[in-house]
Amino acid sequence: MxxxxxxxxxxxxxxxxxxxxxxxxxxxxxxxxxxxxxxxxxxxxxxxxxxxxxxxxxxxxxxxxxxxxxxxxxxxxxxxxxxxxxxxxxxxxxxxxxxxxxxxxxxxxxxxxxxxxxxxxxxxxxxxxxxxQEEVAELTGIPAEAKESENGGNNKENTTKRRRSKKSKK
Incomplete structure (x- = not known):
């Protein structure tokens, strides 16, 4: 909506x-x-x-x-x-x-x-x-498409893991 x-x-x-x-x-x-x-x-x-x-x-x-x-x-x-x-x-x-x-x-x-x-x-x-058209790119220099191909298209799990690790460091 x-x-x-x-x-x-x-x-x-x-x-x-x-x-x-x-x-x-x-x-x-x-x-x-x-x-x-x-x-x-x-x-x-x-x-x-x-x-x-x-x-x-x-x-x-x-x-x-x-x-x-x-x-x-x-x-x-x-x-x-x-x-x-x-x-x-x-x-x-x-x-x-x-x-x-x-x-x-x-x-x-x-x-x-x-x-x-x-x-x-x-x-x-x-x-x-x-x-x-929306393009998402990482700041590290690696394109978002390349990371998706490395993960086998499962980018959502990787993002969730990063969030959890950031919360645990605090």
């Missing part, structure tokens, strides 16, 4: 790694939902901005339509450049602007996915088995 860090609260033992893992799962799940909604909202704002920019030239007052697009761009996190849109150059939001706004949102979403996975691992810490 593995030893786990526990805390006694009102006569009941609480496993601390599970408690911490549960809180991290809750927080990361909520933040993952928030990051998803933020990315979808930004996507919709940019799509709305693209339709606004493409409609500047068909509007009766292009300057008024441009100011509306600037406000929508501010809401989406995109700066609408005056020379690009008013001089007849660009008729839509460039893809570079789109990805400049979307990449931090996607990175934030992926970050919370990783935090959620780590939180699940912390929650499952008691069930997690990490294989560790």
């Amino acid at each position: 593995k030893e786990m860090l526990t805390v006694k609260v009102k006569g009941r033992y609480i496993v601390v790694p599970k408690l911490i893992g549960a809180f991290f799962i809750l927080i990361s799940a909520l933040m993952l939902v928030y990051a998803s909604l933020d990315a979808v909202t930004t996507w919709d704002r940019i799509r709305d901005l693209r339709s606004c920019v493409s409609g500047i030239y068909s509007a009766e007052d292009p300057a008024d339509a441009y100011s509306v697009c600037v406000l929508k761009g501010i809401a989406a996190g995109v700066y609408v450049y005056t020379p690009n849109f008013m001089d007849g150059g660009a008729r839509s939001v460039p893809d570079e602007e789109f990805w400049t706004v979307m990449m931090p949102k996607l990175a934030q979403w992926l970050f919370w996915v990783v935090v959620l996975i780590v939180a699940i691992l912390v929650y499952q810490w008691g069930k997690l088995v990490i294989p560790v």
